[in-house]
Amino acid sequence: MSHVGVPRGTVRKRRSLALLTAGVLTIPALAGCSSDSEETSRAVPQDIAPAARDRVADGSTVNWAVDAMPTTLNAFQADADTATTKITGALLPTLFPMDAAGHPKLNPDYLESAKIIEREPKQVVLYKLNQQAVWSDGREIGAPDFVAQWRALSGKDSAFWTARNAGYERIEKIERGSDDLQVRVTFAKPYADWRSLFSPLYPKEITGSPDTFNDGARTALKNTAGPFQLKGVDKAKGTVTLVRSPRWWGEKAKLDSLVFRVVAPKDRTKALADGTVHVTDIDAATANRIALALRDGSNGQPLTHGPGADLTPAAALRSWALAHGSDEKQAEIAQAAREANRKAVVAYGAEQKALRGYAVRKSLEPAYTQLALNGESGPLADDRVRRAVARALDRQELAETVLKPLGLPAKPLGSHLALAGQPGYKDGSGALGDQNTKEAQALLADAGWTQGGAAEKPKDTKAGSEAEKKDAEKEGEEKKAGTAEKSEKADADEKKTDKTEAEEKAEKKAEEKADKDTDADKADRAAAGSDESAASRAEGLYIVGQDDKPGAGPARSAATHVLAPSRDAAAQSIALLRQAGAVSGDSAAAKVTAQDKQPGGAAGAYAPVGTAAPAPASVKGPLGKDGKTLTLRFVLPAGPGSQSLRGVGDRIAAMLEKIGIGTEITKVPDESYFKDHIASGDYDLALYSWPATAYPATDGRPIYAKPEPATDGSLLVEQNYTRVGTDHIDQLFDQAVAELDEKASRELMKQADARIWAAAGSIPLFQRPQLVAVDKKLSNVGAFGFAAPRYQDIGFTDRQAAGSPADRKK
Numbered sequence: 001m002s003h004v005g006v007p008r009g010t011v012r013k014r015r016s017l018a019l020l021t022a023g024v025l026t027i028p029a030l031a032g033c034s035s036d037s038e039e040t041s042r043a044v045p046q047d048i049a050p051a052a053r054d055r056v057a058d059g060s061t062v063n064w065a066v067d068a069m070p071t072t073l074n075a076f077q078a079d080a081d082t083a084t085t086k087i088t089g090a091l092l093p094t095l096f097p098m099d100a101a102g103h104p105k106l107n108p109d110y111l112e113s114a115k116i117i118e119r120e121p122k123q124v125v126l127y128k129l130n131q132q133a134v135w136s137d138g139r140e141i142g143a144p145d146f147v148a149q150w151r152a153l154s155g156k157d158s159a160f161w162t163a164r165n166a167g168y169e170r171i172e173k174i175e176r177g178s179d180d181l182q183v184r185v186t187f188a189k190p191y192a193d194w195r196s197l198f199s200p201l202y203p204k205e206i207t208g209s210p211d212t213f214n215d216g217a218r219t220a221l222k223n224t225a226g227p228f229q230l231k232g233v234d235k236a237k238g239t240v241t242l243v244r245s246p247r248w249w250g251e252k253a254k255l256d257s258l259v260f261r262v263v264a265p266k267d268r269t270k271a272l273a274d275g276t277v278h279v280t281d282i283d284a285a286t287a288n289r290i291a292l293a294l295r296d297g298s299n300g301q302p303l304t305h306g307p308g309a310d311l312t313p314a315a316a317l318r319s320w321a322l323a324h325g326s327d328e329k330q331a332e333i334a335q336a337a338r339e340a341n342r343k344a345v346v347a348y349g350a351e352q353k354a355l356r357g358y359a360v361r362k363s364l365e366p367a368y369t370q371l372a373l374n375g376e377s378g379p380l381a382d383d384r385v386r387r388a389v390a391r392a393l394d395r396q397e398l399a400e401t402v403l404k405p406l407g408l409p410a411k412p413l414g415s416h417l418a419l420a421g422q423p424g425y426k427d428g429s430g431a432l433g434d435q436n437t438k439e440a441q442a443l444l445a446d447a448g449w450t451q452g453g454a455a456e457k458p459k460d461t462k463a464g465s466e467a468e469k470k471d472a473e474k475e476g477e478e479k480k481a482g483t484a485e486k487s488e489k490a491d492a493d494e495k496k497t498d499k500t501e502a503e504e505k506a507e508k509k510a511e512e513k514a515d516k517d518t519d520a521d522k523a524d525r526a527a528a529g530s531d532e533s534a535a536s537r538a539e540g541l542y543i544v545g546q547d548d549k550p551g552a553g554p555a556r557s558a559a560t561h562v563l564a565p566s567r568d569a570a571a572q573s574i575a576l577l578r579q580a581g582a583v584s585g586d587s588a589a590a591k592v593t594a595q596d597k598q599p600g601g602a603a604g605a606y607a608p609v610g611t612a613a614p615a616p617a618s619v620k621g622p623l624g625k626d627g628k629t630l631t632l633r634f635v636l637p638a639g640p641g642s643q644s645l646r647g648v649g650d651r652i653a654a655m656l657e658k659i660g661i662g663t664e665i666t667k668v669p670d671e672s673y674f675k676d677h678i679a680s681g682d683y684d685l686a687l688y689s690w691p692a693t694a695y696p697a698t699d700g701r702p703i704y705a706k707p708e709p710a711t712d713g714s715l716l717v718e719q720n721y722t723r724v725g726t727d728h729i730d731q732l733f734d735q736a737v738a739e740l741d742e743k744a745s746r747e748l749m750k751q752a753d754a755r756i757w758a759a760a761g762s763i764p765l766f767q768r769p770q771l772v773a774v775d776k777k778l779s780n781v782g783a784f785g786f787a788a789p790r791y792q793d794i795g796f797t798d799r800q801a802a803g804s805p806a807d808r809k810k
Contacts (some may be wrong), residue, residue: 043421044409046787047102047361051779056254056795062778064273064768065263065280068237071694074217076153077202078163080378083240087260090242090791091224092200093133093141096694097788102366102422104195104694109133109250110225112181112565114195118753119740122172123190127183132249135203135223143176143183148204150174152213159210166698167197191420191703192745193695201225227253227792238262253538254795265641268773272358273351278775279782282360283641284406287771293355303352307344341476358773361782362406366692368413369402369645370650371763374684375724376707379449386724386760387432389632389685392659393652394435401651401765402644406769415706415766417696417753420767422786424696424746429764431754440659444623444630451659454624471667623660631662632684638667645687648765652685678721689768692786696749697737706730724761 070083070479095111096104106114110133110549118124133141153158157163171602172188187194203223206212221230227250228242263271269286271277282290303309311319322334371393379385395412403410413419413429424442433439623630636642636649646667653663668677677683695700702718706725710716717723729752736748757761770783780793 025219026626039503041616042795043419044364044785046783046785047363048784049359049361049774050777050781054252055797056486056779056793057798058107058252058254058696058795059256060796061257061259062255062279062781062794063259063261063277065268065277067262067265068258069238070240071228071231072218073205073221075211076162076164077214077218079506080163084261086199086789087230087240088221088452089788090228090258091221091230091721093225094199095127095197095201096195096199098366098786100785100787102419102692102694102786114780116194116740118651119190119220121188123194123740125185125187125194126183128177128178130181130249133225134247134249135225136225136245136247138205140180140535141225142180143206144175144186145201145207146198147174148192149202152207154332157210159214161210163360167191167193177463187507190740192737192739192742193698196695196698205419227251227307228258231257240277248792251792253792258791258794269351269355272773273354275354278778280773282771282773284644284769284771286773287360287362287406288357290358290773292390294297295353296352297356303349306426308341313728322782328636334636345409351732357776359776359782361772361774362408363770363783363785364408365783366419366786369420369648369687369689369765369768370416371387372678372683372686372722373761373763374681374686375530375680375722375761376403378684379447379632380684382447383760384447385449385630386445387449389438389656389657389661390441390763391434391443391656392434392661393439393763393765395429395763395765398648398651401648403769406771408769413766413767415753416756416762416764417749418701419692419786422692424692424749424752426750427722428753428757430751430781431757436660438489444660446626449623450625451623451660453622454622454629456624456626457629464676475742506761531571585732591716611781619705621660622657622662632656634665634685635665635666635673635683636665636687637670637673639670679713681717681721681723683702687765689801697745700729700749700752701733704729704733704752704762717749722761726755726759729759731757 023257040352047144048468064086065291066083066086068083070081070087071079072084073088074080075088091222093107093110095107097107097116099105103488108130110130112128112130114125114127116123117126129141135141144643150168150171152160153162153165154171155162155166155169170187170189170191175184176182177184185194185197196459202217205223205759206217206221219233224245225247225498227245227248229247230244231241231243233240242258244256244258261277263284264278265281268280270280272280272286272290296303299437321336323338324328325331330773332689344676371389373380373386373389375381375383375386380389396410396525399412402408411420412429414429415425455502505643527661567575634653636646636648651666653665656663674688678686678688690703703720704725705718705720706727706729706739707715707720707723712742732752732755733747736745739745772783773797774782777794777798779797780790
C-alpha cells in the first residue's frame with residue numbers, strides 16, 4: 001500500500017525510506033513505568049496462510065501489486081524504495097533476515113556460520129559460506145564480493161553514490177580465511193550491529209566500479225543469487241518480471257514466475273475484481289468491501305450497500321415520477337440518472353462477486369506512527385510546551401481509533417527503538433508520564449501561556465521562537481531611543497491596533513467561509529474504517545480552538561537555528577533525569593550531570609511543585625502570551641489513502657484544545673508532504689512513520705541525533721526532523737553500537753529511549769496496521785509482520801487454482 005508519512009528510500013538504510021504511508025499501515029496499553037522485563041508485550045503473529053511445501057503446487061504465476069516502478073535496483077542508493085526491497089529480496093543474498101519476532105536470524109541458504117572469533121585487540125568476524133552458494137553465472141560467492149561491497153560503501157571513495165555507509169566505515173580489512181568459503185572481517189572499531197552488513201550482498205561485478213554501482217544496477221541485475229532471477233523490466237506496462245532461477249541451490253521456487261505490477265492504491269479494488277493481481281496491500285475501505293463480499297456470498301440476500309443502497313422509498317418514487325413525467329427535459333435527465341445508477345449497481349455487484357475469491361490477511365506492520373513536534377522554533381522550542389502536548393494525548397484512544405475497527409490489538413507503542421515482541425522492547429513512556437490534563441495545563445502555565453495572554457503587550461521573553469527573540473531585541477532598541485522616538489512609537493502602536501482590528505475582521509470572514517466547507521473535514525473525522533469520499537480528498541486549512549478570538553501563531557523563521565530551550569528548563573531537568581533513570585534501570589542516570597544542564601539537555605516531565613493548573617482551557621478558549629495565541633500548525637497529507645491519518649490528527653487537535661492549544665490544520669499533497677514539509681521543517685506538528693529495525697543502535701542514531709549547526713548558520717539534522725536532541729542521547733547510541741555484549745547494548749538502548757521520551761520531540765502512537773488482500777488459494781504470503789518473505793515457498797495449494805483469479809481477465 002502507499003505509505004505517506006514514512007520518509008522515502010527507507011529500506012533500513014539508516015531508515016530513510018520515503019513518504020511511506022498516506023494512510024495504510026498496521027499494530028500496540030500505555031504501561032507508564034513498566035517492569036524491568038525484557039519484553040512487556042507480544043508481537044502480533046503474521047498472517048500468511050502457512051502451508052507445508054508438499055501441499056503447494058509447482059508452477060503458475062503470481063501478480064503482486066506495487067505502488068510504482070522501482071527507480072533503482074540498487075538498495076544502497078537514496079531513491080531505493082519498498083519495491084526495490086521486495087524485488088532484491090527475491091534475487092540477492094540476505095545473510096541475516098528478520099524472523100517473526102523481529103530478530104536477525106542466520107540464513108542457512110548462504111551461511112554455515114558467522115560469529116565473532118576475536119574481541120581483542122580488535123573485533124574479528126568469521127563468515128563460513130554455504131559451499132553450494134553461487135551467483136547465477138556459476139561463480140562462487142566469496143571474499144571478493146565482500147571486499148568490493150565494503151570498498152563501495154565505506155565512504156572513502158566519493159565516486160560511489162551511496163545513501164549509507166553505517167558499519168562499513170568501521171571495517172579495517174577483509175581477507176580470505178583458510179579457504180575460499182571463509183571470509184574474515186576485521187573491524188577498526190567494535191561494531192555491535194555487524195549482522196546488518198552485506199545484506200543484500202551484490203556481486204563484485206556491480207560493486208567493483210562506480211559506473212556499474214551508480215548506473216548499471218539501477219535498471220538491471222545480470223548476476224543474482226536467489227530463488228528467482230530477473231527476466232525483464234517493462235516500464236510501459238509497469239511490470240518487473242522474475243522467473244525461477246535454474247542456478248538456485250536451495251529449495252526450488254514453487255512459482256514459475258513472480259510479476260511485480262504497478263497498481264495505484266486507488267485502483268486496487270478494481271484490480272482485484274478484474275483479476276489482474278493476486279496480492280496487494282489495501283486500505284480499510286477495500287478490506288471492508290472484501291468482508292462484505294464474503295458475507296453476502298454466504299447469505300444469498302440482495303446487496304444492502306453500494307450505489308443506490310441509501311435510496312429511500314420516497315426518493316425512488318420521486319425518481320420514477322420524474323422519469324415518467326410530462327416534463328420531457330426533466331424526464332430525460334431523470335432517465336439518464338437512473339440508467340447510470342443501474343449500471344453502477346450492476347458493476348458494483350459484479351465486483352463484489354469477484355472479491356469473494358480473496359481473503360484479507362492482517363497483522364501489524366514493522367513500522368510505527370508518531371506525532372512529531374518541531375522543536376526548532378516557535379512555542380515548541382520550549383520543552384515545557386512539548387511535554388504539555390505529549391501529556392495531553394490519550395494514546396490509547398488514538399490507537400483504538402486506527403486498530404480496533406480492524407480487529408487488531410489496540411495498544412499504544414512504548415518505545416522509539418523497538419516494537420512489541422522484539423528483543424529489547426520495553427515501555428519507556430513512564431519517563432515522560434501518563435496522560436494528565438492538569439499536569440499539561442500546569443506546564444503551559446509555567447511556560448507563560450495563560451488565559452488572556454493573547455491580549456497582553458509583549459514582554460521580555462525567555463528562550464523560544466525567533467519571533468520572540470526579535471521582539472525582545474526591538475524593545476531593547478526602543479528603550480535607548482529619545483522622546484521623539486517614543487512619540488513615534490505611540491503613533492505606530494495606534495496604527496498597529498488598527499491593523500489588528502482589520503486582521504481580526506479578515507480572519508473572521510475566513511473562518512465563516514471555512515465553516516461553510518465542512519464536507520471534507522467530516523469525511524476525515526470518520527477516518528478509520530470509513531469509505532472514501534471525494535470530499536475527503538480536498539486540501540485546505542482550518543483552525544481548531546480559535547472559535548472566539550482569532551490570532552496568529554508565532555511566525556517561523558526562514559533560517560534554521562540551533563535549539564535553545566527556556567531558562568527554566570534546566571531547573572526542571574533534575575526531575576526528568578531521575579524519572580528516566582528509574583524507568584531505564586540506570587542508577588547513574590538519576591544523577592544530574594553537567595551536560596544535562598546545558599542547552600539541549602533533557603528537561604523535566606512535570607511542572608514545578610506548586611504551579612497551579614489553570615481552569616479547563618476548552619471552556620475559555622486558547623491560551624496566549626505576549627499578545628499571541630498558542631496556535632500550532634498541524635500538517636497532514638491530503639491524499640485519499642490518508643483518511644485514517646487525518647482522523648488521528650483531528651482527535652489530537654481536539655485533545656490539545658482541551659488544554660488551551662489551538663491547532664491550524666493544513667492538508668498538503670502526498671507527494672510534497674515529506675520533502676517540502678517534514679524534511680524542511682515547515683510544520684509544528686506532523687504525523688509520519690518510521691520502519692522497525694533489528695539494529696536500533698545503528699539505524700536509530702541519525703533519527704534522534706542532536707542537530708548540529710553548519711558553517712552557513714543552518715542546522716544539520718540528519719534524519720532528526722523534530723530538531724530535538726541531546727548530547728547524552730548521542731553518547732548512549734555511540735556506546736551501544738560499540739558494545740559487543742548484546743544484553744548490555746540493549747540496556748543502553750533502553751536508557752536512550754527513556755531520554756528520547758523525556759525530550760518530547762517524538763511521541764510514538766501505535767504500530768501501523770498491515771492489510772493484504774490475497775487470492776484465497778495462495779499460501780505462504782500475506783501480512784508478514786516482521787519476517788522477510790520466503791519467496792520460494794509462495795504458491796497455490798490447489799493446482800487447478802494456479803493462475804486464478806488473476807488470469808480470469810487480461
